[in-house]
Amino acid sequence: MSKAAKPFRPVAITANDLRSGIVVFRTETGDWVKDATRAEIALDPAKAETLLAAAKLDHDRNIVVEPVAVAFDPESRLPVLLRERIRAQGPTVAIPGSV
Amino acid sequence: MYRYDEFDQSFVLERVAEFRDQVARRLSGELTEDQFKPLRLMNGVYLQLHAYMLRIAIPYGVLSSRQMRKLAHIAREYDKGYGHFTTRQNLQFNWVELARIPDLLAELAEVEMHALQTSGNCIRNVTADHFAGAAADEIVDPRPYAEILRQWSAIHPEFTYLPRKFKIAVTGAPHDRAAVQVHDIGLHAVRGPGGKTGFAVYVGGGQGRTPLIAHKVRDYLPEEDLLAYCEAILRVYNLEGRRDNKYKARIKILVHEKGKAEIAAAIEAEFAQLKGKTLNLPEADVQAISAYFAPPSLEQLAATSAALETAKAANKALERFVRHNVTAHRNAGYGVVTVSLKPIGEPPGDATAAQMEVVADVAERFSHSEIRVSHEQNLVLPHVKLDEIPALFAELAKHNLATPNAGLVTDIIACPGLDYCALANARSIPVAQRLSERFADIARQEEIGDLKIKISGCINACGHHHVGHIGLLGVDQKGKELYQITLGGSADEHTSIGEIIGPGFPTDKVVDAVEAVIDVYLGLRKGPEENFLDAYRRVGAEPFKAALYADA
Numbered sequence: 001m002s003k004a005a006k007p008f009r010p011v012a013i014t015a016n017d018l019r020s021g022i023v024v025f026r027t028e029t030g031d032w033v034k035d036a037t038r039a040e041i042a043l044d045p046a047k048a049e050t051l052l053a054a055a056k057l058d059h060d061r062n063i064v065v066e067p068v069a070v071a072f073d074p075e076s077r078l079p080v081l082l083r084e085r086i087r088a089q090g091p092t093v094a095i096p097g098s099v
Numbered sequence: 100m101y102r103y104d105e106f107d108q109s110f111v112l113e114r115v116a117e118f119r120d121q122v123a124r125r126l127s128g129e130l131t132e133d134q135f136k137p138l139r140l141m142n143g144v145y146l147q148l149h150a151y152m153l154r155i156a157i158p159y160g161v162l163s164s165r166q167m168r169k170l171a172h173i174a175r176e177y178d179k180g181y182g183h184f185t186t187r188q189n190l191q192f193n194w195v196e197l198a199r200i201p202d203l204l205a206e207l208a209e210v211e212m213h214a215l216q217t218s219g220n221c222i223r224n225v226t227a228d229h230f231a232g233a234a235a236d237e238i239v240d241p242r243p244y245a246e247i248l249r250q251w252s253a254i255h256p257e258f259t260y261l262p263r264k265f266k267i268a269v270t271g272a273p274h275d276r277a278a279v280q281v282h283d284i285g286l287h288a289v290r291g292p293g294g295k296t297g298f299a300v301y302v303g304g305g306q307g308r309t310p311l312i313a314h315k316v317r318d319y320l321p322e323e324d325l326l327a328y329c330e331a332i333l334r335v336y337n338l339e340g341r342r343d344n345k346y347k348a349r350i351k352i353l354v355h356e357k358g359k360a361e362i363a364a365a366i367e368a369e370f371a372q373l374k375g376k377t378l379n380l381p382e383a384d385v386q387a388i389s390a391y392f393a394p395p396s397l398e399q400l401a402a403t404s405a406a407l408e409t410a411k412a413a414n415k416a417l418e419r420f421v422r423h424n425v426t427a428h429r430n431a432g433y434g435v436v437t438v439s440l441k442p443i444g445e446p447p448g449d450a451t452a453a454q455m456e457v458v459a460d461v462a463e464r465f466s467h468s469e470i471r472v473s474h475e476q477n478l479v480l481p482h483v484k485l486d487e488i489p490a491l492f493a494e495l496a497k498h499n500l501a502t503p504n505a506g507l508v509t510d511i512i513a514c515p516g517l518d519y520c521a522l523a524n525a526r527s528i529p530v531a532q533r534l535s536e537r538f539a540d541i542a543r544q545e546e547i548g549d550l551k552i553k554i555s556g557c558i559n560a561c562g563h564h565h566v567g568h569i570g571l572l573g574v575d576q577k578g579k580e581l582y583q584i585t586l587g588g589s590a591d592e593h594t595s596i597g598e599i600i601g602p603g604f605p606t607d608k609v610v611d612a613v614e615a616v617i618d619v620y621l622g623l624r625k626g627p628e629e630n631f632l633d634a635y636r637r638v639g640a641e642p643f644k645a646a647l648y649a650d651a
Contacts, residue, residue: 021196
């Protein structure tokens with residue numbers, strides 16, 4: 001018996017900027033920005049596929065590297081998983097010398 | 100100190116120019132990411148959780164003041180003002196821009212540094228005892244041998260595409276401070292017939308997802324056979340090591356699957372072909388390289404320093420610092436000083452640019468401009484006059500660099516974990532910080548005594564949890580961080596792999612759990628002279644399990 005497909009969860013597209021390496025998110029206008037809360041969120045699988053395909057084009061155009069779709073919470077406008085939240089918001093520990 | 104010769108310098112400069120061209124071609128789109136990735140990895144550039152990370156080689160952990168100042172400059176100009184000293188005696192910058200890395204590498208080359216052999220499936224940067232050339236118990240300085248191995252292994256054409264990475268560690272004292280038995284090759288210097296230097300050779304150790312203690316394949320390998328024997332080991336591994344599965348590609352798996360006897364026989368057969376030929380290591384060459392590592396001219400001094408004793412009597416903090424952070428030097432009147440990068444509540448191994456400059460300055464004033472990086476993520480000033488320790492201590496204390504905790508419970512090793520690392524499943528640094536704060540009271544730390552806590556944020560074990568007296572392994576359990584506790588590990592001459600004590604603990608319970616383990620130890624030890632590891636080896640896991648899982 002095949003496993004039931006997992007229910008779809010909203011996603012946003014994230015990658016790293018090729019030149020600087022910093023974490024970026026794809027907006028509705030197709031820009032890549034540091035602010036995760038500005039990311040375009042796909043609420044259905046078809047939209048997710050479209051957004052990821054567009055991101056991959058930006059990978060091929062040498063704008064970003066390693067674009068992926070990550071589970072995103074439409075309310076907080078932040079990633080769902082801890083790992084991705086840390087990517088979006090930075091280390092959970094203070095940067096040495098910053099305080 | 101070792102100085103680059105003309106060949107080294109031109110080679111490093113050529114590599115910088117080559118990488119500059121590769122980066123330019125990547126940025127212009129001429130190289131795809133798939134084409135570029137192996138090239139950047141050969142130059143120490145990773146793409147980590149937040150940004151590009153550059154891992155800089157500090158061969159056998161040796162730095163000069165000049166080099167440390169350059170690292171401080173790079174931290175400030177190319178990064179966010181700090182760097183992370185690693186369990187491989189390297190330094191990582193976490194926030195470098197790809198476009199600027201060629202300039203950064205050119206600056207490093209100005210001080211004879213680079214990022215070669217810090218990544219990829221090659222023979223990695225060779226590590227050594229961080230007290231090398233200074234420790235009272237040393238029989239031979241391991242650094243010349245580590246340097247000879249560096250020269251032999253750097254871009255060795257036969258060993259540039261190994262099945263997996265390959266790590267060699269060398270130690271020159273009976274007490275192993277370089278963890279040689281958990282390396283692919285561990286070399287432990289010994290005296291042989293006629294007092295000649297040689298090595299006990301260990302093969303097939305390692306941590307990661309399959310922790311294994313290396314097998315001793317030679318009790319005594321003569322010095323002149325060092326390279327031929329290492330080449331024989333690498334050849335056997337390169338030919339027979341698995342390439343079908345990344346997780347089974349290390350030499351430890353080969354040794355484990357074939358058995359020590361079969362591997363030892365294969366190494367000896369290969370060695371028989373190589374012995375006494377081009378790889379023979381003439382004593383004159385060893386002496387020539389050893390001359391680069393000649394100790395600085397140290398004075399003839401009394402074994403004890405009246406000035407230091409007087410200062411200690413008047414200053415309890417200084418007395419504690421000396422007791423915990425100063426180790427016996429082979430020259431009377433000198434000490435080996437550990438500069439703790441584990442201030443209470445701070446990320447283990449991190450140093451700001453300002454702190455790097457302070458260490459560079461005090462090394463220049465007090466330690467002949469010599470600095471060492473330890474795999475325990477501290478810095479070391481190897482040659483300090485006992486008379487000058489009070490002045491050194493006062494200077495370090497101004498910059499939060501005089502925490503008197505070397506070897507104590509807050510001298511915690513921790514990998515970068517999920518705060519920085521793309522491979523991690525759980526955070527390491529915040530757990531280390533909370534443990535450090537829980538045990539901040541120095542009197543309590545002294546009561547507990549020698550205790551090594553080591554934390555890894557994933558099974559790759561960069562935080563060496565397998566060999567921690569208390570090890571913590573962070574795992575991801577359905578989106579929650581969970582920490583498995585191992586007890587009884589050790590990475591010295593009596594190496595052991597810690598045993599998993601039972602189910603893991605969530606992040607809000609793990610510090611209490613470690614405290615419970617330590618309380619059990621304090622309750623059952625024969626006295627303060629029986630340290631945690633000895634007590635654990637005497638009583639086993641049961642009393643600890645009983646305390647941790649009383650409600651289960």
